[in-house]
Amino acid sequence: MGRDPRDRYCQASVSEHTNVDNSELSGSGLIAEKTRRLALLDEMRDQGRNPYPYRFDRTHTLDEVRSTWGDLEPGAETDARVSVAGRVMRKRDSGKLVFATIRDRSDDIQLFISKAVVGDDEFAAVKALDLGDWVGVEGTMMTTRKGELSVKPERVTLLSKAIRPMPDKWHGLSDVDTRFRQRYADLIINEQARRNFEIRHETVASFRRTLASHGFIEVETPVLHPEVGGAHARPFTTHHNTLDMHLYLRIAVELYLKRLIVGGMERVYEIARTFRNEGISTRHNPEFTMMELYQAFGDWNDVMDITEELITTAAHDALGTTVVSIRGEQVDLAKPWPRKRMIDYASEGAGVALHPSMPLTDVRKIAADHDVFVEDRWGSGKIIEEIFEKTSENDIVRPTFVTGHPVEISPLARVDRNDSFLTERFELFVNGRELANGYSELNDPVEQRARFEEEQAAKDAGDPEAGSLDEDYLRALEYGMPPTGGLGIGIDRLAMLFAGVDSIKEVILFPTLRPEQ
RNA sequence: GCCUCUCUAGCUCAAUGGUAGAGCAGUGGACUUUUAAUCCAUUGGUUCUGGGUUCGAGCCCCAGGGGAGGCACCA
Structure with missing residues (x-):
């Protein structure tokens, strides 16, 4: 003892883990339950068995097993040998026979564990398995009399002992706080959670395939930005010690990607974690994911086309259909999508023709007539957008391009x-939510400087979300940016749409929460 | 930031202001075709925290904390 460096871990006593003396334990509270399981570990180690072996060779995933032998007749026995692995989800003990259901990433399968087959010692070990333990199984394929496809193990190896009990096997885990904080437990027990993140994965994977097929290159640009730009939002701030430099977490990747268009990369995209220091809601998480792309020699029409293609293809790849359920209604996302100007929506909503060329006083009066709050510094264009948002935005359920922003x-x-x-x-817009934003990119460096100066003026006037003047970006434009179309798609919100969930936290594995306690 | 709701065993949930309970999980026992296995027995509580009212508080009141929804915010 003491020579093996693992001893310090292997010999860790029950009381060390739980701060409870073994002899005083009773009942089945959490501490008692953990203590009981830790005692099983000690017992195994005393017998020379490792409850945490290093690896396991499996021959099949569980969906492979099912697709290969799923057609066996009831009561069939085969010589087909498999090695599979999974977590014990359920256990039914009927004396000399134990049925267990194990789960891997792909599927569930039943184990038909017979004392006569595995022998007394191994059978005792099977009886000692707890729900939540990981096991590796070597055995043959069979079906029960009722026809349930099963593996009949010759050997069951504990791959990892669970010390903490699983959530309720039938009711699952429904407490939302626990589901978000302990996403691992949510994923273990809730099929819906696993499905949501699979949909998200398929969506992103589909985007990458579609973009590759169009010659786009995936790039990674800085998260730490010396200037805020590319969007209208409040940033997180941070500091680099050695450089003694104030930095912002990016609120968009636009200005960096367009620098790459200047550099001649022609078609680039980034799937970018982005940070905005704003409120948290069912549609907003402080960190979220945007896919932004830029396409040289294209304009907004090209970008609308690729938006339709990306999203409809992703729907097919993630769901197998372009039909999704929105507000209880079946909506087909199939393209083409209607295009309608923002000023037309706003005009209809206000019942009066609106255009940003109108005098500010007139537009303010119309806004007031519709209870639209207006800040002093806003011009006609901003007010028209507010009128659009107040009167029309929420009613756009089917995918629609709202165009022609002031x-x-x-x-x-x-x-x-x-x-x-x-x-x-x-x-x-889909389901009243903004999913994507794109345009023909401004590439005139002189005009861009003028627009930046307006932004800077707004910032100086107290607008906390206004961008500042980015000299390096202007220098890039001075080298010449080809005509370019650009696009940003909110990945989280698209995943919400596909998964049919109303909260962004359902499609973010670890949403931002206050710390426990 | 504001409003509403919510927090009880590891999990899912009960409990007129009057002894904190059930199911699952766990423990002991029976069972070689179960599948939310079943049957018998059984352990398990800082009722989110701190105050207050009351003879008596899980429940009523106040303050605080976590979460959810809504509003505000949000390209």
């Missing part, structure tokens, strides 16, 4: 070639 609220978008008060910009 110049005032679009400092990085190019002016509409047919209307100098509007931009060639769109936002995609």
